[in-house]
Amino acid sequence: MPRKLDFDDSLFADLPEWADVTPVEQYEGVNPVAPIFYTPEYTDATNYFRAIVQSGEKSERVLDLTENIIRQNPAHYSAWQYRYETLVSLLPTPTPSSHPLLTAEVELMDELAVLFLKTYQVWHHRRLLVQITREPQRELDFIKKGLQVDSKNYHTWSYRQWILGFFGGKGSISKEGDEEIDEDLWASELDFVDTLLATDVRNNSAWHHRFFVVWACGVREGEEDRERVLKRELIYAKQAISLAPSNPSAWNYLRGILAHTNTPFSSLVTFAEAYAYPRESVDAKQRDIVDLENPLPSESADLPCAEAMEFLADAWEVEGGQEKIDAAVTMWTALANERDVMRKKYWEHRIRDAHLGLRGGQKKTTTA
Amino acid sequence: MLPPKTTNDGFPTPTSLSQSETEEMLIKHIPDDTSQKKPTLDKKMHMSFLVRNLVQGFPERYISQDASQPWLLFWTVQAFSVLQVGLDPGNKQRIIDKVLAWQHPDGGFGGGPGQAAHLLPTYASVCILAIVGRPGPGGGWDQIDREKMYKFFMSLKLKDGSFLVAHHSEVDVRGIYCLLMVATFLDLLTPELVEGTASFVASCQTYEGGFASSSHPSYSLSGDVLPPPAARPPLGEAHGGYTFCALASWVLLQPYLELSQEKPTIDVSNLLRWLVHMQGTFIELGGFKGRTNKLVDGCYSWWCGGSFALLEALGVGGIQNANSDEVPIDSGTGDGVWDDVDEGLYNRMALQEYIIYAGQHPTGGLRDKPPKNADAYHTLYCLSGLSSAQHHVFPSHLRKKQFLDSWKSSDSTKDELRKRSFGSILSWIEEEGASHILGGTENRLNATHPLTNLTITHTEAITAHFYEQDVPAKQRSAPTPTRAAAATA
Numbered sequence A: 001m002p003r004k005l006d007f008d009d010s011l012f013a014d015l016p017e018w019a020d021v022t023p024v025e026q027y028e029g030v031n032p033v034a035p036i037f038y039t040p041e042y043t044d045a046t047n048y049f050r051a052i053v054q055s056g057e058k059s060e061r062v063l064d065l066t067e068n069i070i071r072q073n074p075a076h077y078s079a080w081q082y083r084y085e086t087l088v089s090l091l092p093t094p095t096p097s098s099h100p101l102l103t104a105e106v107e108l109m110d111e112l113a114v115l116f117l118k119t120y121q122v123w124h125h126r127r128l129l130v131q132i133t134r135e136p137q138r139e140l141d142f143i144k145k146g147l148q149v150d151s152k153n154y155h156t157w158s159y160r161q162w163i164l165g166f167f168g169g170k171g172s173i174s175k176e177g178d179e180e181i182d183e184d185l186w187a188s189e190l191d192f193v194d195t196l197l198a199t200d201v202r203n204n205s206a207w208h209h210r211f212f213v214v215w216a217c218g219v220r221e222g223e224e225d226r227e228r229v230l231k232r233e234l235i236y237a238k239q240a241i242s243l244a245p246s247n248p249s250a251w252n253y254l255r256g257i258l259a260h261t262n263t264p265f266s267s268l269v270t271f272a273e274a275y276a277y278p279r280e281s282v283d284a285k286q287r288d289i290v291d292l293e294n295p296l297p298s299e300s301a302d303l304p305c306a307e308a309m310e311f312l313a314d315a316w317e318v319e320g321g322q323e324k325i326d327a328a329v330t331m332w333t334a335l336a337n338e339r340d341v342m343r344k345k346y347w348e349h350r351i352r353d354a355h356l357g358l359r360g361g362q363k364k365t366t367t368a
Numbered sequence B: 001m002l003p004p005k006t007t008n009d010g011f012p013t014p015t016s017l018s019q020s021e022t023e024e025m026l027i028k029h030i031p032d033d034t035s036q037k038k039p040t041l042d043k044k045m046h047m048s049f050l051v052r053n054l055v056q057g058f059p060e061r062y063i064s065q066d067a068s069q070p071w072l073l074f075w076t077v078q079a080f081s082v083l084q085v086g087l088d089p090g091n092k093q094r095i096i097d098k099v100l101a102w103q104h105p106d107g108g109f110g111g112g113p114g115q116a117a118h119l120l121p122t123y124a125s126v127c128i129l130a131i132v133g134r135p136g137p138g139g140g141w142d143q144i145d146r147e148k149m150y151k152f153f154m155s156l157k158l159k160d161g162s163f164l165v166a167h168h169s170e171v172d173v174r175g176i177y178c179l180l181m182v183a184t185f186l187d188l189l190t191p192e193l194v195e196g197t198a199s200f201v202a203s204c205q206t207y208e209g210g211f212a213s214s215s216h217p218s219y220s221l222s223g224d225v226l227p228p229p230a231a232r233p234p235l236g237e238a239h240g241g242y243t244f245c246a247l248a249s250w251v252l253l254q255p256y257l258e259l260s261q262e263k264p265t266i267d268v269s270n271l272l273r274w275l276v277h278m279q280g281t282f283i284e285l286g287g288f289k290g291r292t293n294k295l296v297d298g299c300y301s302w303w304c305g306g307s308f309a310l311l312e313a314l315g316v317g318g319i320q321n322a323n324s325d326e327v328p329i330d331s332g333t334g335d336g337v338w339d340d341v342d343e344g345l346y347n348r349m350a351l352q353e354y355i356i357y358a359g360q361h362p363t364g365g366l367r368d369k370p371p372k373n374a375d376a377y378h379t380l381y382c383l384s385g386l387s388s389a390q391h392h393v394f395p396s397h398l399r400k401k402q403f404l405d406s407w408k409s410s411d412s413t414k415d416e417l418r419k420r421s422f423g424s425i426l427s428w429i430e431e432e433g434a435s436h437i438l439g440g441t442e443n444r445l446n447a448t449h450p451l452t453n454l455t456i457t458h459t460e461a462i463t464a465h466f467y468e469q470d471v472p473a474k475q476r477s478a479p480t481p482t483r484a485a486a487a488t489a
C-alpha cells in the first residue's frame, strides 16, 4: 500500500486510497473566535483524523495518518492515543518483540523522541511500548543519549525513573523467548549520576536522581549496610560542596539524606562552620589538616555561603535551648540583613517561629 | 549600585554559565537609580495583544497547541478578567459555542472538536465557562454533562488514588488538580472519587520540599501495589508547576480529609523552605524559578508566588494565622514588633519588579524572560502572579461561616462533604486595604482566587449555581489585629 510520507506534499484528500473517507471539518458552519491559522496540510490531515475517530477504523493506514499529524504537531494527544489503540489492535497477543510493526514503531519513536524532546506524549508512548517489548535496558541506553543533549529534561528523567521503578531490579525478557535475563537494570545508575555531576555539579536533576537511586526506592542488593551507604553519600555531598559551596542542589541533597535517615543536622556542624563565616575568620592553621570527613571550601570559594549559614541555624534550632536559639537567630539575622536579603520575610518568620518554640508555644509550620 | 552577581565559586559549570548569561540580560532591565520613571504595567498594550489573539486568531506556530485550544482561550479570557475587562455579549456567546464544541460525547472536554476527553482541557473549558457562561439554554453551564463527566473521571481512576490525564495517558498532579477543581465547581466531589488521592499527592513531595509530577508504586512479586509504608518514589524533581497543582489539590482535599479515616501528611515546613528559595535574588529582579539551580521565568510568578496564598489555608503565614500576642523579632530593622505578617513570606514587591521590568514584552503580552517573545500562557501567568503579589486573598473563617450558615440542605447523604467543600472554596476573600501595588493604583489588577485562578466573583457565581446555593453579601470586615499601615502606593 502506498504511504503518504511526511516529505510528500500531496494531501490526504488527493490520495485515491483515502477516497472512501469523507473528511470532517473542525468547526462545522461556525466562525470560531480565536482561530489558529492552520497550514493546508494540517487541516487536511486532522479532517481525516476526525473522520477516522468517528468511524472507529483501526488499520495500518491509520498509522500513516497519525504519524503524519504527530510530525506536524507532536502534542496532539488524541492522535497518539488513537495510534496506540490501533497498534495494539493490529498486534497479536502475546506479541513477539520481533514483530515488524512493533520494531518499526520503536524505531520511529527513537527518531521522534530526538525531534520532540520536550513533548509529554513522545515519552509516554515509549512507556506504553516498553510494556509490550519489555526491553527496559534498551530504553535506559536510549535515555542516556537523550540526557547528553538536554541534561535537565524533566520528561526524560521521570521516564528513566519510571523504567527503573516499573521493572524493579529485574531484567528484561529476551528477544528470543520469555526467559528472564538476569541483569541488574540499576547496576550502572550511580556511575551514570557521577558522570553527569562531574560535568555539572549544579545539575539538580542529577542530584534528584541520585536520591532516587540511593534512597527513595528501598534497599537493593549490595546496599544493605545503610550506615556505610550514608557515610559514602555524606562524603560525596560534602566534597561536592567543597568544590562549589553556593550550590543549593548539593545542600538540598545533604539535608535530604540527613532527614531521610533521621540523622540530626547537628552532626555536621563542624563541616558547615567552615563555610558559614567570612574567610578571614577561618583559622589558617585549619587548612593544613586534611580531614576527609570535613573537607574545606576551595581557595576560590565565595564565603560566607548562605546555604551553610542556613544549615547551621537549622541545626541549632533543633538542638534548642536559649543559647542555641540565640545563635540561630544571629545567623538568621545575618541572612535577613546581609547575605540573603531577598528572603528577609522568611528569615524573620523563622526567628519568630523559634521564639515561639522557646516559649513553649505551638510552632506553626510542621506537617499538615 | 547594581546588585551582586550569583557567585560561581571560581568553579564554572554549564548551569553557572547560563545563570550568568541570564543575569547579564536581566541587569539591563534594572532601572538605574537616577531614573524618575514610574514602574508601569502597560495595560493597553497587553490588551491589544490579547484582542489580537481573540479577534484575529493565533499565528501558524500555534499549531503546536492545537490540542490545547481550551488553554489558549482560557489564558486569553482570564487575562482579560485580571485586567478588569469584561467581554461583550456577542463575543461571550461565540466563546461559549466554541467551548461546547469541545465536549466529548462520553463526558469531559477535549483539546478541540473531535479530540479525546482529557483532564487538562476539561479544566480549561469549565473555567472559560465560569468566566463567560451563564445558566439556561445556550449559556454553557447547564450544557455541561455532569453525569458523564463523573463517569469519565471515574474511568481514569487508578487503585493508588491517582488519575490518568486521559485514557492510555500519563498520571500526574496537573491532572489531579484539574479534576479536583472541576469536581469542586460542578458539585461532583464524592468520597468514592477522591479516596486515596490525598495519599498519592503526598507521595509526590520530594526531599527538597516541592512536589514532582508523579510518584511510582512499588510492586510485590505478584504484581500488586504494595501498601504504605512501601517506598513510593517521586518521578522527577521538585518543580514549581507540579508544586502548585499538588498543593492546591491538597487544599481542595481538606474537606474530604476532615471527614475521612485517611490521614496522610505533607512536610509543610520543607515546602515553605523550598518555595522561598525559588525566588531569585536582586540581580534576578526577584522573579521565581521552577526548580533548584534553574533560571527565573515569569510563569512561576503564579505557580510559586501564588502558592504562598495556599499555604495560608494550611496555617502558614497570613494575619489570621499569626498568634496575636506580640513576639519580638530582632533582625535589627523595623520597630522590633511583628506588625507586618500579612505582607507574606516572600518578597512581593520584588516579584512585581520582575514582572514589570522584565516580564513585559515591548510590543505587548508578557513573557518568560527577556529577550523571549510574549505568548498567551506567560501573559496570563505573569498577570496572575502580579495580581497575587499585589493583593492578599486569604481563607476567611468569617466568610466560610456565612456560607455554612446560609447552606440550604438537600437531604442528600453526601451533604456534609458537599457543604464543607462549598464553604471552603468560597471562604477566600481579599483583605481590604492590604494591597501593595508597585507603581501605584494604575497598575492595579483584579484579585484572583488562589485555588481557581479565576476572580472571586466568577468563582462564587459558578459554584453557587451548581450547588444550588445563594451567595450571601460580603460583610465589610478586616481581620484582626488592626494593621499598622496599609502601604498602598
Ligand SMILES: [Zn+2]
Residues within 6 Å of the ligand: B297, B298, B299, B300, B368, B378
Ligand atoms: Zn515559563
